[in-house]
Amino acid sequence: MTHEDPAAALVDALGRTSFLLTAVLTRLGADNELSLTQLRLLGVLRDRRARVTELADRLGLDKSTMSGLVARAERRGLVERDRNPHDGRVVEISLTAEGERFARRVEQQAREVLTPALDRLPPARQAQLAELLDELLGDPAPSS
Amino acid sequence: MTHEDPAAALVDALGRTSFLLTAVLTRLGADNELSLTQLRLLGVLRDRRARVTELADRLGLDKSTMSGLVARAERRGLVERDRNPHDGRVVEISLTAEGERFARRVEQQAREVLTPALDRLPPARQAQLAELLDELLGDPAPSS
DNA sequence: TGAGATAGTTGGTAATTCCACCTATCTCTC
DNA sequence: GAGAGATAGGTGGAATTACCAACTATCTCA
Numbered sequence: 001m002t003h004e005d006p007a008a009a010l011v012d013a014l015g016r017t018s019f020l021l022t023a024v025l026t027r028l029g030a031d032n033e034l035s036l037t038q039l040r041l042l043g044v045l046r047d048r049r050a051r052v053t054e055l056a057d058r059l060g061l062d063k064s065t066m067s068g069l070v071a072r073a074e075r076r077g078l079v080e081r082d083r084n085p086h087d088g089r090v091v092e093i094s095l096t097a098e099g100e101r102f103a104r105r106v107e108q109q110a111r112e113v114l115t116p117a118l119d120r121l122p123p124a125r126q127a128q129l130a131e132l133l134d135e136l137l138g139d140p141a142p143s144s
Numbered sequence: 145m146t147h148e149d150p151a152a153a154l155v156d157a158l159g160r161t162s163f164l165l166t167a168v169l170t171r172l173g174a175d176n177e178l179s180l181t182q183l184r185l186l187g188v189l190r191d192r193r194a195r196v197t198e199l200a201d202r203l204g205l206d207k208s209t210m211s212g213l214v215a216r217a218e219r220r221g222l223v224e225r226d227r228n229p230h231d232g233r234v235v236e237i238s239l240t241a242e243g244e245r246f247a248r249r250v251e252q253q254a255r256e257v258l259t260p261a262l263d264r265l266p267p268a269r270q271a272q273l274a275e276l277l278d279e280l281l282g283d284p285a286p287s288s
Numbered sequence: 289t290g291a292g293a294t295a296g297t298t299g300g301t302a303a304t305t306c307c308a309c310c311t312a313t314c315t316c317t318c
Numbered sequence: 319g320a321g322a323g324a325t326a327g328g329t330g331g332a333a334t335t336a337c338c339a340a341c342t343a344t345c346t347c348a
Contacts, residue, residue, distance in 0.1 A: 006270040007259045013277035015254065018165040019184055020281065021158060026204035030337080035303070040163055052327060060170030065305050067328055072303075089313045089326040110159065115151045121280055127150040129276040133157035136265055136273065137164065174306080179334070196296060209336050211297055216334075233295040233344045 024113060032106055037061070038073060042095065042103040045079060049094035078102060168257060176250055181205075182217060186239065186247040189223060193238035222246060 022036065029039040037059065044050065044058050056066040070093055073079045078099035084090035095103060118126055166180065173183040181203065188194060188202050200210040214237055217223045222243035228234035239247060262270060 006267045006274065007262050008255060010262055010270045010274040010277075011255050011258050013274040013281070014161065014165060014258070015169075015187065016281055017158065017277050018162040018169070019187055021162040022166060022184065023202060023204035025162075030204075035336080037304070040166065043159065043163055053325090058167060060167035060174075061304095062306060063327070064307080064329080068304075071328090087314070087326080091327065111152060111155050114155050114158070118151050118154055118280070120282060121276070123150045125276060125279070126154045129273070129280065130150065130154040130157040132265070132269060132273040132276065133154075133161050135269070136262070137157070137160055138264060179305080181335070197294090205335090206337060207296070208298080208338080212335075215297090231295085231345070235296065 021114075025110065028106065028109055028113060032102075032109075034106070037069060038078075039106065041069060041073060042078065042099065042106070045093065045095045045099070046103050046107070049092050051084070051090050051092055055093060073099075165258075169254065172250065172253055172257060176246075176253075178250070181213060182222075183250065185213060185217060186222065186243065186250070189237065189239045189243070190247050190251070193226075193236050195228070195234050195236055199237060217243075 025039055026036045029036050032039075034042075040059055041055065044055060050058070052066050052070060053063050055070070056063040059066070061069075070079060070081065074081060077096055079093050080096050082092045082094065084092055121129065169183055170180045173180050176183075178186070184203055185199065188199060194202070196210050196214060197207050199214070200207040203210070205213075214223060214225065218225060221240055223237050224240050226236045226238070228236055265273065
């Protein structure tokens with residue numbers, strides 16, 4: 001598979017990157033009694049509240065799956081449900097204070113685990129890579 | 145979170161990229177009656193055979209989980225087990241012909257789904273990004 | 289040769305996930 | 319402003335995924 005096509009090469013590289021990262025995050029989650037999915041859920045909610053269907057979309061899951069996922073996270077005190085006053089059908093999900101602490105802690109661990117591996121690249125190229133990824137993602141990270 | 149630290153910015157960008165890709169692959173898997181994990185399993189086996197423990201390591205899972213995963217994939221005819229003649233404890237897992245066809249097909253679908261999103265970047269920058277990721281991953285993709 | 293290490297599996301429990309349905313609420317048309 | 323259809327979320331059932339603890343078989347090496 002010598003990729004003459006840059007898009008094909010990129011898909012391949014992205015896939016391998018994502019798989020590797022997924023393995024790391026799966027283990028990191030397990031250490032914190034979180035499934036990869038719950039970890040991704042916290043990741044999405046880290047910087048925005050969202051309704052159930054939107055969460056399902058973002059995680060690539062069925063909304064009924066999402067329902068149960070949220071229910072378990074709620075039972076654990078990590079997220080909370082709020083009825084939308086303008087539309088009685090909608091349930092808004094957001095992190096509780098504890099969920100936020102928890103998310104922040106796991107995020108910090110992720111940084112600690114991953115940073116050494118990043119030293120394979122010199123800082124300038126790290127910045128370049130981050131920039132390219134941001135450009136690819138479009139939606140420029142909600143920064144403070 | 146304005147990242148002065150390039151490593152922190154990169155971890156963040158990688159995380160968001162990976163989560164997005166995971167959502168896409170989760171859905172793509174579901175369309176093919178594959179869980180994300182089974183899909184990752186095929187991904188690992190795409191270009192090498194591996195023993196159970198190695199697979200567990202690469203996916204970030206417990207080896208007992210891996211055992212069942214392989215058993216179900218085998219029952220589906222996607223992978224096969226071979227006893228290692230030099231070490232009777234070891235079981236080598238590899239794709240069957242059908243598993244290979246299947247993996248190739250899903251891979252093709254992934255390319256089709258993702259390529260439009262990649263056009264956000266001009267080809268030159270796509271190549272640049274792929275190169276940076278390969279450098280980050282180290283182990284240079286086993287190409288033919 | 290036998291003690292300990294290693295590879296993989298099994299069994300038990302909880303979480304994850306889909307699908308097919310269900311209820312409640314909203315929207316829009318007449 | 320009533321009723322049909324669409325939409326948001328949830329239930330229930332079945333298979334998968336995942337952990338841990340314990341087990342068997344095989345290997346290593348002292």
